[in-house]
Amino acid sequence: MPENRRPLSPHLQVYRPQITSILSITHRATGVTLAFAALLLAYWLASAAYGPDAFARAQDVMESWFGRLVLFGFTFSLFYHMCNGIRHLGWDMLWGFELPTLRITGMIVVVTSMALTVLSWLMAYGHVGKL
Amino acid sequence: MINTPQQKRSLQSKLGRVRGLGSTREGVHHWWAQRMSAVALLPLSLWFVYSLINLAGSDYTAFQAWAGEFGNSVFLVLLVVTMFHHAQLGLQVVIEDYVHSEIWKMGMLLFVKYGAVLFAASAIFAVLKISLAG
Numbered sequence: 001m002p003e004n005r006r007p008l009s010p011h012l013q014v015y016r017p018q019i020t021s022i023l024s025i026t027h028r029a030t031g032v033t034l035a036f037a038a039l040l041l042a043y044w045l046a047s048a049a050y051g052p053d054a055f056a057r058a059q060d061v062m063e064s065w066f067g068r069l070v071l072f073g074f075t076f077s078l079f080y081h082m083c084n085g086i087r088h089l090g091w092d093m094l095w096g097f098e099l100p101t102l103r104i105t106g107m108i109v110v111v112t113s114m115a116l117t118v119l120s121w122l123m124a125y126g127h128v129g130k131l
Numbered sequence: 132m133i134n135t136p137q138q139k140r141s142l143q144s145k146l147g148r149v150r151g152l153g154s155t156r157e158g159v160h161h162w163w164a165q166r167m168s169a170v171a172l173l174p175l176s177l178w179f180v181y182s183l184i185n186l187a188g189s190d191y192t193a194f195q196a197w198a199g200e201f202g203n204s205v206f207l208v209l210l211v212v213t214m215f216h217h218a219q220l221g222l223q224v225v226i227e228d229y230v231h232s233e234i235w236k237m238g239m240l241l242f243v244k245y246g247a248v249l250f251a252a253s254a255i256f257a258v259l260k261i262s263l264a265g
Contacts, residue, residue, distance in 0.1 A: 005177075015248040022194040028225060031218075031222075032221075032222065032225060033224075034218065035218040035221070035222055037234045038214050038215055038218050038250070039250060041214070041254065042211070042250040042253055042257075043213070043252070045198075045207070045211075045253075045254045045257040045258055045261075046253050046254065046257045048191070048194055048195065048198065048257065048261055049256070049257035049258075049260040049261055052191040055191045055194065056191065075180070078176060078180070081185070082172075082173065082176060082202060085169050085173075088169075089166065089169065089170070092166060120180055120184060123184045124184045125187075127184055127187045127188065128187050128188040129188075
């Protein structure tokens with residue numbers, strides 16, 4: 001496209017990874033991941049509408065070690081996207097753009113989302129009585 | 132934008148050229164819809180995760196009883212609508228950022244947007260069926 005010679009911003013490959021850029025691309029990656037989680041939610045609800053057999057099959061798939069691994073990933077993606085989303089809403093209200101603040105809120109997002117993920121799974125295992 | 136030779140030759144006024152091309156106050160609609168759905172998803176997803184924790188290990192009957200409860204059915208429908216709306220808004224931006232071929236971009240946008248409606252409709256109908264059958 002010869003008519004399109006506008007300057008480009010630095011590409012991901014030539015940009016030194018920093019906490020700001022890593023957290024930013026992780027927000028996008030977890031967002032795309034959560035779109036797949038939404039598909040699983042639709043499948044799960046639809047299986048229940050189909051009847052006990054279909055629901056049991058869906059439950060079996062999700063209770064397998066692979067199913068639980070995927071669900072664990074979805075849980076982290078949800079909490080990360082949620083915590084970093086709150087960070088985004090702060091920026092929308094012009095809060096938190098200073099570099100030190102960015103680093104601190106970024107670390108809070110990482111630690112909080114990991115803690116909430118582990119806490120949720122501990123509570124779920126506790127509920128089943130396997131803890 | 133107005134410096135290409137073709138545009139310099141045009142007799143159309145500058146105002147005429149931009150009329151109909153601008154945002155006409157609709158430019159922030161996508162951005163705003165993304166934020167509004169995000170805010171709604173905060174309590175909805177927290178409620179959903181909390182519900183899933185309490186549903187762990189449940190059988191079909193227990194699930195049916197939970198999903199059939201009026202408040203839970205309403206929240207499930209709201210969650211599905213808001214989640215798929217937010218997801219297709221986000222995926223649209225990702226596609227527009229990374230897919231540069233016009234035909235592929237259009238195809239993927241159609242796929243994502245129609246897919247979101249299809250899956251959301253299925254999920255909503257499933258909730259209604261469980262809820263109304265109980």
